[in-house]
Amino acid sequence: MASYDDILERLFVHLRPLARPGVELDGDTDLVRTLGLDSTTLVDIILDVEDEFDVSVPLNALSDVQTAGELATLIRGLTEEQ
Amino acid sequence: MSLLDRLRTLSQDREALLHGESDPFGVPVEEVYSATEARIGGRTVVLAGTNNYLGLTFDPGCIQAAHDALAASGTGTTGSRMANGSYASHLELERELAEFYGCRSAIVFSAGYLANLGMISALVGPGDVALIDADCHASIYDGCRLSGADILRFRHNDPESLDKRLGRLGEQTARTLIIVEGLYSMLGDRARLEEIVELKRRHGCFLMVDEAHSLGVLGENGRGLAEETGTAADVDFIVGTFSKSLGGVGGFSVSDRPELELVRYSSRPYIFTASPAPSVVASTREALSILRSRPELRERLWDNARRLYGKLEELGYRLGPDVSPVVAARLDTPDQALALWRGLIDEGVYVNVMLPPATPAGQSLVRCSVSAAHTPEQIDRICEAFAALREQASSEAGLSRHRVPRAPEA
Structure with missing residues (x-):
């Protein structure tokens, strides 16, 4: 079982290309306000994230996700369920 | 704010x-x-941007049929079929659609958008899974949201991506509805339906195909991609619209499953919408007849x-x-x-x-x-x-x- 920190680091690989130069990513990084992701971009990233972690992320669950850390927590929870 | x-x-x-x-x-x-x-x-x-595939909006027969229905039955139904009843022409249109597809029954909705909302929200609910192609139309996404089911997406037209997600679902595949479109409206590409049907069979789930842009366009008889690919028997529910090839407004679903009739009692977009106006039903029936005969x-x-x-x-x-x-x-x-x-x-x-x-x-x-x-x-x-x-x-x-x-x- 991957730790929260491991999951977060692997998420950053997907999120970093979307961040403006100089923006440091951490668990509190707001996916919409800081990274400027719109809902369509976010759900497209989820397809990559699902493949990365071999887990399915329901779109419904994303409505509670605002930060990279919350996404990591969601993925950890879903991998535990599997 | x-x-x-x-x-x-x-x-x-x-x-x-x-x-x-x-x-x-x-x-x-x-x-x-x-x-x-x-x-x-x-x-x-x-x-060159109207999706009027068969060009029937000005067909004299369709216009005459609408005129006749307008004179005979009035401008509107002023309510839903559950409350105000079904006109004979609603029932005739459903019979003709079912016959056209060779299916047990059909159900007519007041818009194509409502057909997807109405079907999806009746077929899946909390605890179920709607597994949809990433490029599906907004009405499919909105139907899924209305249903309360878990919404999963697979990469556009990628059976391998679909297979992975079905594999992860385990026994929940029995409560899973895959949703794809016959012809995708943005780029005009077709679903890889033979492969998707194979996965549907292997994993034991259900399949709905939206033929909104493929009715009248694909298949020997114009029934759509399921007909063209010979997969109709494996498609549990077909959804479509009257607003493209048939030049009207409205939507429908056809199926061989007897449960389709029960959708009328559980589908809020069916129950709480005024039914299609008699003139629209009449021109749609004529357009369907033309689609079949020409x-x-x-x-x-x-x-x-x-x-x-x-x-x-x-x-x-x-x-x-x-x-x-x-x-x-x-x-x-x-x-x-x-x-x-x-x-x-x-x-x-x-x-x-x-x-x-x-x-x-x-x-x-x-x-x-x-x-x-x-x-x-x-x-x-x-x-x-x-x-x-x-x-x-x-x-x-x-x-x-x-x-x-x-x-x-x-």
Whole structure:
């Protein structure tokens, strides 16, 4: 079982290309306000994230996700369920 | 932030996109002359963005049928079928749809959008899974949201991506509905239905196919992709619309499953909407009859599609992967797409512009749809307009940013 920190680091690989130069990513990084992701971009990233972690992320669950850390927590929870 | 700030933000986004120039969304069509011509901005244009695939909106038989129904049954039903009852023509249309598809039964909705909302929200619910192609139409997404089911997506037209997600579901596949479209409306590509059906069988789930853009377009009898690919027996529910090939408004589902009849009692978009007006039902029935009896319309449609696709490809426009009546040119930026769209209007051709976030993978599209009613000369006129803009774009001389697109890559 991957730790929260491991999951977060692997998420950053997907999120970093979307961040403006100089923006440091951490668990509190707001996916919409800081990274400027719109809902369509976010759900497209989820397809990559699902493949990365071999887990399915329901779109419904994303409505509670605002930060990279919350996404990591969601993925950890879903991998535990599997 | 106050309640209406969300809408005011849209206004700023709109201004940033349009730079004060004409708005391509909701263009005033001053007069419609025929299935393929209208007056826009005071001039006659060729309509090449209306999804009027069989060109039946001005068919004399359809118009007469609507007139007769209007005189006989009035302007509207003023309520839902659950409350106000079903007119004989609603039941006849459902019988004719079921017979056309060779299915046990059909159910008619008041719009294509409502057909997806109504079917999906009745078929799946909390604890179930809706597993949809990433490029599915907004009505499918909205139906899934209304249902309360878990919404999972697989990569567009990628059976391997679908297989992975089905594999993860385990026994929950018995409570899973896969949803795909016969012909995808943005790029005109078809679902890989044979492979999807194979996965559906192997994993023991259900399958719904939205044939909105493929009814009257694909298949020996015009039933759509399921007919063309010989997979109809494995498709549990087909959904479609009256607003494209049938030239009306409304939607439907057909199925061999007896449970379809029960959808009427659990589908809020069916129960709480006024039923289709008698004139609309009448013209739709006539259009369905024409679709069945005049296969030459489909042949003409495909001749036109091949002609347009071939010519635009030859001009170097980047198009969707399949030849189809939906022919979309892919541009690099929204500005380029808007400039091409405006240039086409100036050349006397009306098409659609499609921009992110409504488009797959953030693409900017200038989308044409051809009709059986287009003459070869009209198709040539559309091609000439694209050619004129292609040449101007290549020259890059004395042309403003918003008037002319950058040359599409070959």
